[in-house]
Amino acid sequence: MRKDYKLERRKYVIGxxxxxxxxxxxxxxxxxxxxxxDYKQHAxxxxxxxxxQYPSRGLIYDRNGKLLVFNQPAYDITFVPREVTELDTLDFxxxxxxxxxxLLKRMKDVKNRWMNPGYSKYTHQVxxxxxxxxxxxxxxxxxxxxxxFYIQRRTIRQYTYNSAGHALGDIGExxxxxxxxxxxxxxxxxVGKQGIEKSYEKYLRGEKxxxxxxxxxxxxIQGQTRPPIHTG
Numbered sequence: 001m002r003k004d005y006k007l008e009r010r011k012y013v014i015g016x017x018x019x020x021x022x023x024x025x026x027x028x029x030x031x032x033x034x035x036x037x038d039y040k041q042h043a044x045x046x047x048x049x050x051x052x053q054y055p056s057r058g059l060i061y062d063r064n065g066k067l068l069v070f071n072q073p074a075y076d077i078t079f080v081p082r083e084v085t086e087l088d089t090l091d092f093x094x095x096x097x098x099x100x101x102x103l104l105k106r107m108k109d110v111k112n113r114w115m116n117p118g119y120s121k122y123t124h125q126v127x128x129x130x131x132x133x134x135x136x137x138x139x140x141x142x143x144x145x146x147x148x149f150y151i152q153r154r155t156i157r158q159y160t161y162n163s164a165g166h167a168l169g170d171i172g173e174x175x176x177x178x179x180x181x182x183x184x185x186x187x188x189x190x191v192g193k194q195g196i197e198k199s200y201e202k203y204l205r206g207e208k209x210x211x212x213x214x215x216x217x218x219x220x221i222q223g224q225t226r227p228p229i230h231t232g
Contacts, residue, residue, distance in 0.1 A: 050123060050124070050210050050211070050212055050213075051124060051150070051152070051210070051211045051212075051213065052124065052152070052208055052209070052210060052211075053208060053209035053210065053211050054152070054153075054154040054155070054208060055205070055206030055207055055208060055209070056071050056155050056206065057071055057155060057157065057171075057204050057205060057206060058200075058203060058204040058205075058206065059071070060168065060196060060204075066160075067160060068159070068160050068161065068164065068168060069157055069158070069159055069160070069168055069197075070157075070158050070160075071155035071156065071157065071158070072155060072156055072157075072158050073133065073153060073154075073155055073156075074129075074130045074131060074132065074153075074154055074155060074156040075130075075131040075132075075133070075135070075136035075151055075152065075153055075154070076126055076127075076128065076129045076130070076131070076151070076152040076153075076154055076188065077096070077126075077127045077128040077129075077131065077139065077149060077150070077151060077152070078124040078125060078126055078127060078149070078150050078151075078152050079124070079125055079127050079148050079149045079150065080121075080122065080123065080124055080125070080148050080150075081110075081111070081121035081122075081125060081148070082121045082122055082148075083147060083148030084146075084147070084148035084149070085147065085148070086147075087146060088145065088146075089103060091142070091145065092145075092146055095138060095139055095142050096128065096135075096139060097135075098128075106127060106128075110125045110126070110127070110187070114176075115176065115187065116186075116187040117179060117180075118186045118187065124150065124152070125187075126152075126186070126187055126188030127149070129173070129188050129190075130156055136151060139151065157170070157171055157197075165195075166194075166195060167195055167196065168195050168196050168197065169192055169193060169194040169195020169196050169197035169198050169199075170192075170193055170194060170195070170197060171190045171191060171192050171193060171197050172190060172191065172193045173188065173189070173190055173191075174186075174187070174188075174189045174190065174191045178191050184205070184208075191205070192204065192205075
């Protein structure tokens, strides 16, 4: 019986095409499940809420033990982008005493990966910093109207002697240069800018912690999975 070489060749070609397609699917599947962590972040984002715990900055005393620099409570507003679905911008802006243009600019800046290298739609992003207790109280009363937004407690510096400002220094919001130089910092953090505050920054800043909260299918907090972890 005479062999049909064209038919044989066609079988090999079709078999080769099927094999190539199968390899492409395997590589793609490996990439999605192993190399790309977007799906894992999405799953973790549904089940867990990670909140940064900011340490109190170290106190500064003189050689006689007199307190020169201390902390006072302040509050930040953070948000998880994927949780912000509907937002009454008028009520939101009135509550925080900002304009709609300021709101849109801050949202845009947060998503700018050059300005905010640590951006992820699954994690907390800083929206406003250093609100007073009164300002925080006003926002807290309406927090239920703004899903995806949270209040984060931290501290600000108070100086006993204004005349010693050059020696003691001060702190300010981190710049892009600070973030690139030390991965400890993220957008909205504060760092020593001059004087003792700058020279002893690594000793004064403390260690951040991460609190992991468990959420149900509706995003409601069900409890803490484990004590806060220090991140260094």
